[in-house]
Structure formats: structure tokens, C-alpha cells
Amino acid sequence: MGLDISAYSKLVEAPDAERDEDGELVYWQGMASFFDNPDFPGRFEGLKEGMVYRIEGDCSSLSSGYGTYNGWREQLAELAGYPAEPYERHGRAQHSHCVSCWNGAAGPFAEQINFSDCEGTIGPVISAKLAKDYAEFAERAEAVGGYFWEKYQEWKGAFDLAANNGAVNFH
Template identity: 35%
Template sequence: MPAVAHAGLDVTAFEKLVLVPVPQVDKDGQPTVKNQVKLSPGEIVQRFDGLSAGAVYHYDQAFDFRAGSYSGYNYWRNELAKLAGYKPTPFKSFNGNTELRYDATVWKIQTGPFWELIDFSDAEGVIGPAVCKRVYLDFVKYQSAAAQHPDAYFRSSYQDWMKAFAMCANDGAIVFH
């Protein structure tokens, strides 16, 4: 994966992952062969469905994009929850202020449009192919509504995320880093 030198959420989507039975790795266990990546679930293991922890995979294609600064990504994620029709919920932020947030509603449930993405880390982790297939269908379903969103940043980010989920729905994974 490419090294990134700025704070925020960067994402890499991998397409057509195939387990490498006997990978060539360096002293740190990282693959040394082109188009290979070692994947581990991070803290939210349920999103890793369809992959083996610590395994090395070969991939056909990769797509890197910046999902924004942490605050920018959290703005986008809240707008995504609003677009999907979730109701706002009071949320006490880290600075002690209470505000109405649509994504806070998602954090309290176990299902719904974009649930697996909205209720996920904003820093690191991996979403595997089983979850990617479900979430990609949400991106397709809400694409017309997203195209009408008044914020160009939201629309552009939606397209990046949709491309990433389309790729990972094809036996791939999305890595947050």
C-alpha cells in the first residue's frame, strides 16, 4: 500500500483477491511480490467476513483515494446517513457539545442502508467481500439521490466510495489507513 504523509482517512480498494498459499514475505511478514497485500481485520472483525486474518492475497486492481480529513469524512458519513433516511439523534461530541447527528442513529442499530460503512472506524480497518457486496447495493440504490446532493464534496466522495465498493464487491476488500 502507498505511504501517506498527511492526517485523515485514506482508503485502498482491492479487486479480485486470491489467497496466496505460500507468500514471499520480508522480515516483518509483509509480501515482497507486486500486487500482493497482507490483510488483518482491525477492531471490527465482523466486517472482515470472507477473508482470513493475517493472510496474504494477490489482487488484480487497486484504487486509492483520500476520504478526507477526519472531520471531513465524519461530515460526509453524517450526510450519507441523512441521504439514506435515518432520523437525527442527539449526540454529545468530544468537546462536550450536543448536536443532532444522523450517523449517531446508525451507531445504535444493527442493520440498514450503509450501516456497515457508517458504523465503522474512521481511521483503520478492513471491510471484506461479503460486506462489500451488501453495501455496494446501497450505493447503487441511492446513486440518483446522491447525484442531487447540493454539496460537490459529498457527490465526489460518493463516487469514490461507490467505485471502491464496486471493486471490493468483486471478491475484494477495502482497507482504511
């Protein structure tokens, strides 16, 4: 199992999308609906819960194992300058650069660092903010290089797409 991400641009509301008797879409091709994860308020901004959207722009996807993604996200938090802070996991004390964001810190990448690693959607408003963060930190990320830089570019591309009236869907 792992984390799959789909990014979309140019979403257009399709309130008249045909549904079957169970409320499921009859035709999914070129359409999408999104989940507003209630544990992360505000991330869905710019989208409507329960709305079906017609995809009139581009799409992209990326995948990662949960552990790999969380390790990468730890590097992202370190790159952004969040200090390593203690937290408890499975009864053991550990340190993570993500802790500040988990505790509500605002700053670069905070909305992604403090977001589900398995389900939910980041809408166009927060995607635009994150796209800006990715652009501002690109030079530093490139200096890190390797796998980190490779994934950084993929995430940057996803948020760049979604900033154009789109979404980044974690599923």
C-alpha cells in the first residue's frame, strides 16, 4: 500500500452530472469529486464538498510508499527551517522537524507537512500558496539533490497545476 496523488487544473463545477440510484456518477471519465478531510480545516478552500467537477485542464499523478513519503516530508520540513522537536511515537521519544507544523505553526509548506498522508484534498487556494513555497525554495531543494530533488519537482508540478483552479487529491 502507498500514497497516490492526483493533481488537476481547470476544474469546472458540474452540478448536473448524472448519478445512478445509489448517488454514484454514471460517467466518471473527465469528472472528479473530492474529499474534504475534516482533520485539516481550510485545506479544501476553493472547492465545494459533494460537488462533481469536470476536468477541463491537465492531470498528473505521483505515488510513494507511506514511509518513504513521510521521510521525504521530514526533509521538506527541515529544508523549510522548522526545528527538530520531540514527540512520542509507539511509546518512544523521537524528534522531527514536522512537529512545529503538526502543532499549528504557519510557514513554508506547513499545509502539506500537517496534512494526511492517505486521504483528503488540497484545493486551489492552498495549492497556490504551496506552489509559491515550492518556487521560493527550489534552489535550496536542488542543492540537496538526489531523490529529494526528484520528488520535490513532482510535488511542485502538482501544486502548480492545482493552483490553476484545481486540486491535489491524496488517495
